[in-house]
Amino acid sequence: MSESVAQPAGDASPDHQHRRLRVVRGHDGVDLAAAQRAVADLLTALGRDATSEHLADTPRRVAHAYAELLAPREFNLTTFPNEEGYDELVLARDIPVQSLCEHHLLPFQGVAHVGYLPGERILGLSKLARVVELFARDLQVQERLTKQVAGWLQEHLAPKGVGVVIEAEHLCMSMRGVQARGSRTVTSALQGLLREDPRSRQEFFALSGVHA
Secondary structure: OOOEEEEEEEEOOOOOOOEEEEEEEOOOOOOHHHHHHHHHHHHHHOOOOOOOOOOOOHHHHHHHHHHHHOOOOOEEEEEEEOOOOOOOOEEEEEEEEEEEEOOOOOEEEEEEEEEEEOOOEEEOOHHHHHHHHHHHOOEEOHHHHHHHHHHHHHHHHOOOEEEEEEEEEEHHHHOOOOOOOOOOEEEEEEEEHHHHOHHHHHHHHHHHOOOO
């Protein structure tokens, strides 16, 4: 499992009011040639002619598709001083999330609701979606993904509390096995006051549209 690395990216103002971290994802890289050979072997093992006109370029396409799906984009995490002393919940709802199930290599997709109670600093709202993508573009299970997003924000933003809810449909469940089409899995991860204080926790779930 690759890990994210936050690197100092300098400050946008001379008084250091804006703090920026350049976020990159550590990974071993994708061997595209080896991936193409593996896809060709898989097609052959499935009884298909990998050299046919329609499948000849499929190994290349699949290898590049997986390389893209497993490579999150770098971004700058910018925080600002909480000069107004805002202490109410900040919540971004319905952030699109898509990832690959590590058990079947099939997609799961849905939405994430990410919120936090500000401490000394606040975060550019678009960065909540960036953090979700940072961990979603990997071979994942939904439970781990939910905890990783919450833990990363708690570590790098130092808020009073963090809450993450992910609702997703897993194709490994809707297309195969029980074929439960339309079924969604809901996972949550809470830290700080959103875990410890019942009223804050209830507010987060209510604003997320999730019945706690």
